[in-house]
Amino acid sequence: LQKTSKLRMTRQRRVILEELRRVTTHPSADEVYSMVRRRLPHISLGTVYRNLEILAQCGEIQKFESGGSPRRFDGNPAPHYHIRCLGCNRIADFPVEVSLDFSDGQMDWAGYRVTGHRLEFVGYCPACAHKIPES
Amino acid sequence: LQKTSKLRMTRQRRVILEELRRVTTHPSADEVYSMVRRRLPHISLGTVYRNLEILAQCGEIQKFESGGSPRRFDGNPAPHYHIRCLGCNRIADFPVEVSLDFSDGQMDWAGYRVTGHRLEFVGYCPACAHKIPES
DNA sequence: ATCCATGCAAAGCCTTTGCACCCGA
C-alpha cells in the first residue's frame, strides 16, 4: 500500500482491509460495513465505499462488478478464479486450472489495446440448488 | 420466441427486438429506448426495460451485467466473445479463438452445480486510447 | 373475452458526493 502516493493509513482504512482479509466470503460493501462496525461503531457507509474503491485501485483487494446486484470484494489480491451463484449472487473461490491460449498485456486488435480479461464461472451454490431451473 | 409460454408479440416488443438486431453496438437500455422511440414515439422506458429482460430470458438477446455502468444488450443471441472498453464501458464483438479446457454444463464441484462461465476481454477502444494509464 | 402488456410516475437499490470538521504523517 501507499507506494509513492500520499495515502494515509487511517484506522478506518486499516480495519476495513483487516476484516476483508479475514474472510473468504467476498462480501458486498454493505456486508463489509456490518463487519467493520463491530470494531468501529461510528464508521459511515460512505467511508466504507470510499476505502473499498481506493484499496481496489491500489491492488490491495479485488472488486467484482456484478450489475443489478451489489458489487462484491475479495481481500485476496492474488489472481484466482471464482464462481458466482445465479441464485443468490454470492461469489466463492473456484480453484480450477484454466489455460487460455492468449496472454494478457499489450495485445492490439482493430485499434483496441487489449489489457486483460475477466473470467468467472457461474452455477448454483448448495443453498440455492433448489433454484436450478428444470428443463 | 414464445415457445410454449403465453408471451405476446406486441408492437413494442417486436420493434425493440428488430432495432437490437439491426445494430452491433451493444446498446444500453436507454440507448435502445432512443432507437425505438424513432419508430414508436410513445413507448415508455419501463416497457423497454421489461422487454429487454423478457427477451434476454427467452434467449433472443444477450444481456451483459456491468455493475456501476448501465447494463448492455446484444441482439445476437449466438455465443461469441466481447471486449469491454475500460474508458467508456462500451462493448464490441471480439472474434478470438478461445479454447477453455473444460466444458460447460452439468459439472459439479464442492456442492456447486457449475452451469457455465462468463469471459470478456477488457482494454481500450480507439476513441479512449488517450485514457490508457501510463506506467 | 382473457389476461398479458403498456404508459406513467413513484419508489427502490446501490453508490457517489458536498461540506465542515478531524487527524495521521
Next chain:
DNA sequence: TCGGGTGCAAAGGCTTTGCATGGAT
C-alpha cells in the same frame, strides 16, 4: 501543520414496480 480522510445526509444513476387502461390471441 497540512492536506487527505471522515461522518452525515442529500443527491444521483439506473432499474423496478403499482396501477389503471389497452390490445393480442
